[in-house]
Amino acid sequence: MVLATLLENTGAWSYGYDLAKITGVKSGTLYPLLIRLEERGLLETEWQPPAALGRPPRHTYRLTPAGIEAAKSNPVGAAKTTRPSLRAVRT
Amino acid sequence: MSLWNSRSIADRLLRCLVGLAPERMRDWAEAVRAEAATIDDDREALHFAAETGAGLALTFLWARLVDALALQHDGAEPRLAAAFAATVAVSIGVAHLYVAGAPFSMIVVNIASLVIGLAMLAGVTRWHLLFRDIHDPSMVIMASLLVLTSMFGIASHGAARWVAVGSLMVQPSLILLPALLMIYARNTTQAGVAAIITAAAAMALQSDRAMAGAMFAVMAVLWIWHRNRQVAVALAASGTSFLITLARTDSLPPARFTEGILISSWQSHPLIGIAVAVGAATLLLPCAVSWGSRNIALERGAAFGAIWLAIILAAICGNHPAPLVGYGGSAIIGYLLSACMLPPKQLLHRKLPTHPKPVQARPTNLARLSPRRTSCA
Numbered sequence: 001m002v003l004a005t006l007l008e009n010t011g012a013w014s015y016g017y018d019l020a021k022i023t024g025v026k027s028g029t030l031y032p033l034l035i036r037l038e039e040r041g042l043l044e045t046e047w048q049p050p051a052a053l054g055r056p057p058r059h060t061y062r063l064t065p066a067g068i069e070a071a072k073s074n075p076v077g078a079a080k081t082t083r084p085s086l087r088a089v090r091t
Numbered sequence: 092m093s094l095w096n097s098r099s100i101a102d103r104l105l106r107c108l109v110g111l112a113p114e115r116m117r118d119w120a121e122a123v124r125a126e127a128a129t130i131d132d133d134r135e136a137l138h139f140a141a142e143t144g145a146g147l148a149l150t151f152l153w154a155r156l157v158d159a160l161a162l163q164h165d166g167a168e169p170r171l172a173a174a175f176a177a178t179v180a181v182s183i184g185v186a187h188l189y190v191a192g193a194p195f196s197m198i199v200v201n202i203a204s205l206v207i208g209l210a211m212l213a214g215v216t217r218w219h220l221l222f223r224d225i226h227d228p229s230m231v232i233m234a235s236l237l238v239l240t241s242m243f244g245i246a247s248h249g250a251a252r253w254v255a256v257g258s259l260m261v262q263p264s265l266i267l268l269p270a271l272l273m274i275y276a277r278n279t280t281q282a283g284v285a286a287i288i289t290a291a292a293a294m295a296l297q298s299d300r301a302m303a304g305a306m307f308a309v310m311a312v313l314w315i316w317h318r319n320r321q322v323a324v325a326l327a328a329s330g331t332s333f334l335i336t337l338a339r340t341d342s343l344p345p346a347r348f349t350e351g352i353l354i355s356s357w358q359s360h361p362l363i364g365i366a367v368a369v370g371a372a373t374l375l376l377p378c379a380v381s382w383g384s385r386n387i388a389l390e391r392g393a394a395f396g397a398i399w400l401a402i403i404l405a406a407i408c409g410n411h412p413a414p415l416v417g418y419g420g421s422a423i424i425g426y427l428l429s430a431c432m433l434p435p436k437q438l439l440h441r442k443l444p445t446h447p448k449p450v451q452a453r454p455t456n457l458a459r460l461s462p463r464r465t466s467c468a
Contacts, residue, residue, distance in 0.1 A: 017126045017139065027123075027139055028146025035119055035150060045118070058129065059122030 001025060002033055006043070006063045007071035013046060013060035034061060042067030097133035101140035108144045111151045123147065169377040169392060173430030174212055176376040180415035181205045181423060183370035187356060187363060188418060193348045197418040200259065204420030208427030226278045230286035233271040237264055238289055241296035248343045252297045264294065264302045265412065265421035266428060269398045272309045273432030276394035279313065279321045287325040291332035300336040301405030301412075307333040308397040316390050345410040352413035353406050370416040371406075374399045374426065377433055388434040395433055399426065 001023050006014060016034065020027040037043035044064050047057045063071060105124040112120035123143045130136040185198050240263045245253040253260045271290060275283045287306070294303040306329035313322050345351045353371060357364030378399075381392020399414065402422075406413040414422035 015126065015129075016122060017129065026146070027143040031119060031123060031143055031147050032150040035116065045122075047118075056125040056128045058125050059118065 002030060003037070003042070003063070003067070003071040006061065007068060010063060010068060013048060013062050015058055015060060019061070037067065042070055097137040101127055101133070101137040104137075104140045104144050108147060108151070111148060111155075113151060113154045116151060116154055120147065120151070168435055169380045169388075169395075169433040170212055170430055170435075172380040173377040173395075173427065173433060174209055176373045177205060177208060177415060177423065177427055177430070179373045180370040183366050184352075184413075184416040184418075187352070187359075187367055187416065188348055190363065191348065191359060193418060197348055200420045201418060201423060204423035205427075207420075208424045211424075212427050212430055226274050227280055227282035227286075230271055230274050230278075230283050231289075233267040233274075234286040234289035234293065236267060237271075237293035238296070240264070241293045244297075249340070250298050250343050252299055259420070262412070262419070262421040264297065264299055265402075265414075265419070266425040268294075268302050268305065269425045269429035270432060272306060272398055273391065273394060273429045275325070276309065276313060276391050277432065279317055279319070279325075281321065284321045284325050288328040291325075291328040295332040295335040298336055298339045298341065299411075300333070300341060300409060301402050303329065303333040303336045304405055305398045305401040308401040309394050312393045312397045313390070315393075341409065343410050346412075346418075348418040349412050350406065350410045350417065352417040353403070367413075367416050371403050371413065374403065374415060377430060381434065391432065391434050395429060398429060 002019065002025055005019060005023050016027065016031060019025075019034075020030045023030070025033070034043060038045060042064055043061055046060050046062075048060050050057050102124075105120070105127055109117065109120040109124060123140070127136045127140050127143075130139055181201055181204075185201055188198050188201070240254055241251050244251045244263070245255060245260065247253070252262050252264060254263055255261075268290060271286060275287055287310070291303070291306060294306060307326075310322065310326040310329045314326055352367060356367040375396050378392045378396025381388050381395075402411070402414050405411040406417075412419045412422055415426060
């Protein structure tokens with residue numbers, strides 16, 4: 001589900017909190033999952049600078065080419081996660 | 092700000108999480124903290140912090156355990172784990188021998204074997220370069236020695252497994268076969284296959300179920316990674332050898348203080364039984380240390396684990412030596428010799444992804460943050 005959501009957002013960076021809300025996956029499950037994806041080279045991460053002063057930098061995520069391949073190999077899962085609200089996290 | 096409002100509790104929780112995170116995962120803990128700071132609603136922020144903290148705390152604890160076992164960041168390695176495991180197991184074994192009233196010479200032999208084995212392991216880094224290019228001849232020589240033992244070795248009740256060295260009875264298969272299997276695990280060459288077939292024939296001739304079972308277990312493990320002709324042939328040869336040993340009658344009576352230890356120790360006292368069982372289980376520590384590392388290190392660690400697990404199981408199920416926790420220098424030297432072929436520390440190091448550093452210092456007080464933002468431009 002998370003992989004499929006990230007696939008839908010290919011090229012753009014996503015936030016953890018928003019991913020949890022969109023996918024409905026609990027954040028306590030989501031973050032360990034993101035760590036595993038990163039360890040397997042399927043996910044890349046980046047600290048993005050704050051948009052305004054006083055705001056914290058945010059950790060963002062997107063699929064690597066290998067991650068995109070892995071997500072595409074499960075098109076059924078990808079189709080299930082198509083949601084309009086996904087646009088909210090696109091950058 | 093109140094000390095105990097939802098926001099401050101969330102902040103404290105996440106500070107704890109950052110402290111709990113191992114260095115290589117520190118960014119993830121900071122990421123959750125930054126993410127919580129973007130949440131407007133204090134209760135929602137606390138809920139997010141608690142839920143994420145619970146999930147990540149387990150991940151961080153597990154990572155710390157793996158790091159502690161693998162000692163990945165301190166430059167240690169599975170060989171060190173093997174040295175530690177051997178020392179623990181032999182110490183427990185010696186204590187058991189002493190309590191059980193074994194002759195003092197048995198205790199001396201076990202301790203002397205441990206010292207010899209540890210000295211070999213300590214020197215392995217220097218030897219490695221010297222022997223790197225002679226793996227194939229090494230395997231062939233070891234296999235030949237096993238065949239010679241089955242033909243000219245000392246026999247007892249139809250089993251020809253021993254060679255006399257002075258007043259000691261040495262079991263070459265316990266010394267040489269684990270090392271041969273570990274060398275094969277890193278060099279599945281044609282010569283290696285020939286050596287495995289020869290060794291499999293020797294185990295069938297010696298009628299040694301434990302070692303034939305260990306061979307088969309290793310080949311089955313290797314088959315997971317290498318589904319090629321060489322491993323298939325070696326798997327078939329070792330499987331056949333194991334079946335032959337199972338089919339042959341094993342009338343060898345148990346040798347006191349050497350075989351049946353894993354069962355008889357429980358009869359002495361449950362605590363002794365537990366100690367001996369823990370000692371035997373400790374032998375698998377190098378396998379656990381290799382767990383989670385790169386494929387090549389994992390493969391060798393798994394092969395090492397398969398060898399010693401099979402030997403331990405054989406010692407539980409039949410009249411076979413209980414490695415290291417029972418009397419017998421062959422198993423002690425064999426264990427540490429095979430540990431010489433465990434992966435060096437370089438193979439355990441993962442290449443960790445690096446993250447660009449944040450452009451601004453992270454806030455120290457989440458309560459000061461302004462309203463949340465859901466996306467970034």
